Amino acid sequence: MGKKKGKTPKGGEEYDLSKIRNIGFIAxxxxxxxxxxxxxxxxxxxxxxxxxxDTGTATTDWMKQEKERGITITSAAVTTFWKGHQINIIDTPxxxxxxxxxxxxxxxxxxxxxxxxxxxxxxxxxxxxxRQANKYGVARIVxxxxxxxxxxxxxxxxxxxxxxxxxxxxxxxxxxxxxxxxVGVKHLIxxxxxxWDIDETGEKYRTEDLExxxxxxxxxxxxxxxxxxxxxTILEEYEEKGRxxxxxxxxxxxxxxxxxxxxxxxxxxxxxxxxxxxxxxAIVDLLPSPLDVPPVTGMKDGDIVExxxxxxxxxxxxxxxxxxxxxxxxxFYVRVYRGEITFxxxxxxxxxxxxxxxxxxxxxxxxxxxxxxxxxAGDIVALVGLSDRTETGDTLTVKEEPVVLERMDIPQPLVxxxxxxxxxxxxxxxxxxxxFLEVEDPSLKVRKDESTGQIVLTGMGKLHLDVIVSRLKEDxxxxxxxxxxxxxxxxxxxxxxxxxxxxxxxxxxTIHKGRVRVVVEPSGREDNVLEVEGVEMGPVDExxxxxxxxxxxxxxxxxxxxxxxKVRVIVENPEEITPLGARAATLKALTEALNKAGPLLLEPYxxxxxxxxxxxxxxxxxxxxxxxxxxxxxxxxxxxxxIEAILPLRNTFDLAxxxxxxxxxxxxxxxxxxxxxxxxxxxxxx
Numbered sequence: 001m002g003k004k005k006g007k008t009p010k011g012g013e014e015y016d017l018s019k020i021r022n023i024g025f026i027a028x029x030x031x032x033x034x035x036x037x038x039x040x041x042x043x044x045x046x047x048x049x050x051x052x053x054d055t056g057t058a059t060t061d062w063m064k065q066e067k068e069r070g071i072t073i074t075s076a077a078v079t080t081f082w083k084g085h086q087i088n089i090i091d092t093p094x095x096x097x098x099x100x101x102x103x104x105x106x107x108x109x110x111x112x113x114x115x116x117x118x119x120x121x122x123x124x125x126x127x128x129x130x131r132q133a134n135k136y137g138v139a140r141i142v143x144x145x146x147x148x149x150x151x152x153x154x155x156x157x158x159x160x161x162x163x164x165x166x167x168x169x170x171x172x173x174x175x176x177x178x179x180x181x182x183v184g185v186k187h188l189i190x191x192x193x194x195x196w197d198i199d200e201t202g203e204k205y206r207t208e209d210l211e212x213x214x215x216x217x218x219x220x221x222x223x224x225x226x227x228x229x230x231x232x233t234i235l236e237e238y239e240e241k242g243r244x245x246x247x248x249x250x251x252x253x254x255x256x257x258x259x260x261x262x263x264x265x266x267x268x269x270x271x272x273x274x275x276x277x278x279x280x281x282a283i284v285d286l287l288p289s290p291l292d293v294p295p296v297t298g299m300k301d302g303d304i305v306e307x308x309x310x311x312x313x314x315x316x317x318x319x320x321x322x323x324x325x326x327x328x329x330x331x332f333y334v335r336v337y338r339g340e341i342t343f344x345x346x347x348x349x350x351x352x353x354x355x356x357x358x359x360x361x362x363x364x365x366x367x368x369x370x371x372x373x374x375x376x377a378g379d380i381v382a383l384v385g386l387s388d389r390t391e392t393g394d395t396l397t398v399k400e401e402p403v404v405l406e407r408m409d410i411p412q413p414l415v416x417x418x419x420x421x422x423x424x425x426x427x428x429x430x431x432x433x434x435x436f437l438e439v440e441d442p443s444l445k446v447r448k449d450e451s452t453g454q455i456v457l458t459g460m461g462k463l464h465l466d467v468i469v470s471r472l473k474e475d476x477x478x479x480x481x482x483x484x485x486x487x488x489x490x491x492x493x494x495x496x497x498x499x500x501x502x503x504x505x506x507x508x509x510t511i512h513k514g515r516v517r518v519v520v521e522p523s524g525r526e527d528n529v530l531e532v533e534g535v536e537m538g539p540v541d542e543x544x545x546x547x548x549x550x551x552x553x554x555x556x557x558x559x560x561x562x563x564x565x566k567v568r569v570i571v572e573n574p575e576e577i578t579p580l581g582a583r584a585a586t587l588k589a590l591t592e593a594l595n596k597a598g599p600l601l602l603e604p605y606x607x608x609x610x611x612x613x614x615x616x617x618x619x620x621x622x623x624x625x626x627x628x629x630x631x632x633x634x635x636x637x638x639x640x641x642x643i644e645a646i647l648p649l650r651n652t653f654d655l656a657x658x659x660x661x662x663x664x665x666x667x668x669x670x671x672x673x674x675x676x677x678x679x680x681x682x683x684x685x686x
Contacts, residue, residue, distance in 0.1 A: 017310065018289045020378045022335070024090040024105050026133065027115035028123040028670075032145040036115055036270040036279075037078075037091045043203065043276055044087070046080040046365070077333060077364040077380055085284040088380045102129060104319045104392065106136040107408040108335035108380065111287030113279070115143045118152035118267070120668075122160030123611070128672065130165050139257050139288050141264050143279055147175055148182045148269040158265065160637070169265045170226060170253075171219055173278060185267060185275050186210050188220050189249045194278060202273025212243065226262060227252040250285050258288045290378035296337055298395065298405040305403060307337050309377050314339030314347070316396040317405050322382075323436040330439070331362070331382040332390055334375070337405075341375040341383070341396075348399040352389045355399060359385030392442045410442045412561070414488050414604050414649060414674060416458040417465050418449070419472075422479035430455070433476045437468060444468060458488050461671075462653050487650045490602040490676055491555030492564045496521040499593030501585035514581025515572040516544075518589035520597050523566035528552050534571030535582075543579040544569050547586045556594045557601055563676070565594075602676035604649040607632075609642060610659065612667035617641045619662040627651040627658065649674065 027033040078089045090105045106112075112133055116122055133140055142161070144154045154175065161169045173185040176193060184195035184205070191210045198204040212220055224244060228235040230252040237244045256262035266282055268275015295306035298315070307315045320333035334341075341347070341358060348355050362369040362382040375381040386396075393407035421430045434446045434455065445458040459465045462485050472478045496519065503514040523529045530548045535541050548567055555562045569586055571577055577585075608629070612620050614636075620643060621631060629647035636642070652671065659667045 015376060017291055017376075017378050019085045019284075020289055021085060021087045021111060021283055021287055022109050022290065022378070022380055023087060023111045023113060023283060023287055024092055024109045024138075025113050025115060026092050026102060026106075026129040028117070028120070028126045028129070031115045031117045031120070031123075031126075032270050033115050034091055036113070036143060036145060036276070037089060039202070039270050039273060039276040040087075040089070040280055040283075041078060041080055042201075043280060044080040044082045046078065077382070079363050079365065079370075079380075082280050082284055087280075087283060090380075102132055103410070104408050106132055106138055108317065108319045109136075109138055110290055110293045111283070112138050112140045113143055113283065114140050114263075115145050116157050116161075117149075118144050118146045118154055118157055119149045121153075121157045122164045123668070123670065127164055128670070137260065137294070139260055139293075141257065141266065141279075141282050141286055142169060143275075144265060144267045145270050147267050147275070148180060148272045150179050152179055152182075154265075154267050161263075161265075163637075167263050170223060170262050172223070172264045172282070173266045173268075173275065174216070174219060175267055182269060182272070182274065185278060186216065187278055188216070188223055189246050189253070190278075191243065191246070194275070196272075196274040200273065202276065205277070223249065223253075227256065230255050254286045257286045258292050290337075296405055298403045300401065300403045307403060307405070309337050311377065312338045313398045313401045313403075314341065314345065314396065315403050315405065316341065316347075318386075318390060318392060318394045318396065319408065321390070321392055321439055323440045329384060330386070330388070331364075331384060332386050333364075333380070333382050334396065336375050336377050336379045336381070338377050339398075340377065341381075342373065346398070347386065347396045348402060349387070349390060349394050349396060350402040350404045351391075351394055352387065354387045354389060356387050356390075357385060358383040391439075413443050413445055413458040413460050413464075415461050415465060415485050415653075416456050416488050417469075417485050418452075418454045418456055418483040419469065419480050420454050422481055426478055429476075430472070430478055430480065433472055433478060437471065441468075485653055487604055487648075489558070489560045489604070489679060490563050491557050491560045492562060492600050492602055492676075493520060493522060493594060494598035494600050497593045497597035499589040499591065499596065501587070501589030501592070503581045503584035503588070505581075505584075510578070512578045512581040512584075513573075513576045514578065514583070514585030516582065516585045516589050517570045517572065518586065518593045519568040519570070520590070520593040521566050523564050526563060528562060528564070529566040531566075531568045532571070533568065534574045535577070539579045540571070540574075540577055540582045543583045544571075544586050547583050548590070551587060551590050551594075555599060556591070557599045560601070562594075563602070567593075601679040603679040604674050605646050605677055606649045606652050606674055607672045608645050608647060608652065608655070608669055609672055610645065610667055610669040611637075611640050611642050612659075612663050614639075614641050616663040616667060617643075620659065620667055623658050623662045627655070646675075 025033045025037050080087050090109060092102045092105045116126060144157050146152055158169050161167055172189055173187050175182055176184040176186060183197050184193060186193050193208040193210050194205055196202050196205045198206060224234060224238050227249055234244050234248060234252060253264060264286060266279050270276060290309035295308040298305055298307055315338040316334045316336045318332050318334055322331040341361060343358060346355050346357060361372045361375050363372055364382050395403060395405045397403050421427050438444050438446045443460050447456050449456055457465055457468060459468060465485060469482055472480055499518045501516050505512045530545060532541055532544050552562045610620055624645045624647060627647050628651050629645040631645050633644040634641060655669060659669055
């Protein structure tokens with residue numbers, strides 16, 4: 001593991017890539033994620049007072065809608081420092097409606113702190129974020145929060161991790177006291193007791209030596225046995241001395257964490273300011289630096305290439321675009337993988353073919369900024385001055401060696417509302433505001449209904465759209481009327497069909513020609529597949545592909561996006577075809593083929609997990625069946641009944657209210673994933 005050194009943008013100190021940590025906090029909603037982030041910022045000296053979600057003073061929940069609702073909506077980037085290390089933190093939302101914020105954060109992070117509530121344990125959305133972390137291969141440590149609450153149990157949460165996540169957690173800290181009597185932790189590697197009984201802020205604490213008593217010894221030996229696989233001398237030292245040097249254990253544990261083979265667990269109470277400092281130590285001691293993670297992959301001249309963080313030609317990726325609608329300024333959040341960015345750096349975007357320069361480079365502190373002179377490999381920064389055509393997922397590189405990194409997955413939005421300005425004079429301003437929001441949020445789609453002239457917003461869920469409408473009213477001073485939410489259906493085809501398209505048009509100086517045959521059939525998978533035959537890569541091939549992607553957005557039945565379609569385009573007389581001719585002929589042939597292929601309307605169904613006390617099981621099941629739910633499974637976990645059901649997505653909009661009524665507010669639920677079924681009783685939004 002080498003070190004890359006030089007002057008930092010702040011000047012004076014050494015730039016050491018091995019001491020950078022790009023981390024995120026992820027959790028189920030209400031597990032205490034933002035509160036934990038606030039405590040980390042306070043104890044590292046980044047803030048001078050303890051922020052609170054309940055009072056709307058959380059640093060990373062800076063949006064007005066976040067303060068009012070007490071939830072995280074947008075991922076916030078913050079940089080802080082601890083014991084000579086730079087920690088770049090992204091605090092992500094916990095609600096499933098904002099899952100795209102989690103996806104794009106995980107794409108650029110090297111390590112995660114996964115937070116569970118000691119009271120609720122491993123909840124359904126916890127499984128979702130854990131799977132997302134698996135998908136992106138991100139190393140993790142675990143923090144079990146709310147140890148001061150009545151009913152808190154770290155053992156139950158550990159068992160939930162084993163059962164639901166399929167991992168074997170490794171306890172590093174144990175509680176001192178229970179529930180309201182929780183005052184500190186026993187650190188099994190440091191062999192110290194950390195006790196917070198000096199002041200309420202938790203900034204000061206005292207330590208005592210930890211004796212390996214009979215109740216502690218089994219936990220300590222579990223650590224020794226598991227870490228001996230990474231360093232055999234650990235077992236030798238333990239047999240000789242009865243304990244092992246903490247630094248040796250931490251080195252072995254760090255290797256295990258980076259390999260994603262062991263997930264160490266720390267406990268505490270963020271709200272009561274207990275257990276946070278050992279967690280911050282674990283972030284710098286155990287989570288990887290940019291040098292420790294595998295290279296990211298990209299494409300260069302049609303070949304797969306690996307980009308290792310460090311020196312070399314610039315490779316960076318835009319993972320978020322944030323718009324200030326008042327100043328019309330865009331912030332482009334970027335992770336730098338290789339090279340560096342200064343005000344003189346020519347940034348090339350291979351997707352658009354544009355070359356540009358950044359006019360400002362900022363280190364972000366939620367919605368506040370600190371200007372930098374340079375951003376180096378491993379940094380997460382925000383740039384100003386890039387082209388308006390720059391989007392989330394774009395790669396910034398050098399024109400001489402254009403590497404294109406893999407773009408992040410953006411889930412397809414499924415819930416829509418109609419919106420129109422209260423005053424006709426605001427129509428143009430509304431369209432401009434929605435354009436800003438669509439650029440900022442790739443999971444929001446905006447279109448105009450040609451038949452009514454109304455604007456249709458499609459998002460990830462009812463809460464997502466509620467927040468968008470709130471931002472229109474509160475941030476952009478636009479009064480709007482909205483309709484009831486309705487689901488966005490999908491379309492597919494049921495059989496193979498062919499179509500033919502021919503185009504011939506002569507302009508002043510060019511003859512545009514195109515003749516293509518199109519074959520469509522079910523793809524047998526979720527996504528759409530395109531095969532082009534008869535032409536090489538180039539302008540004609542690009543014209544056919546862009547036509548295909550556009551056509552898949554509007555199905556032949558009712559104009560909903562298509563899914564599960566395989567398209568084969570066979571170009572005839574390729575020596576005569578032109579890009580414009582190819583585009584027109586392909587569209588004609590594709591339209592004919594899709595109409596003949598037995599198009600079907602598909603309705604989205606949600607897999608819902610409901611957790612309820614046993615005494616409300618009957619009422620909950622009746623509620624789900626009334627909403628068209630199909631009960632798939634019922635299990636018992638930690639004294640609760642967990643019901644798995646499939647129900648139409650359109651019937652989930654008021655599910656929270658219905659479950660609250662059936663359980664006196666004690667049932668909780670999560671939507672796990674969405675599947676599509678042929679629509680039997682289509683209901684339009686009208």
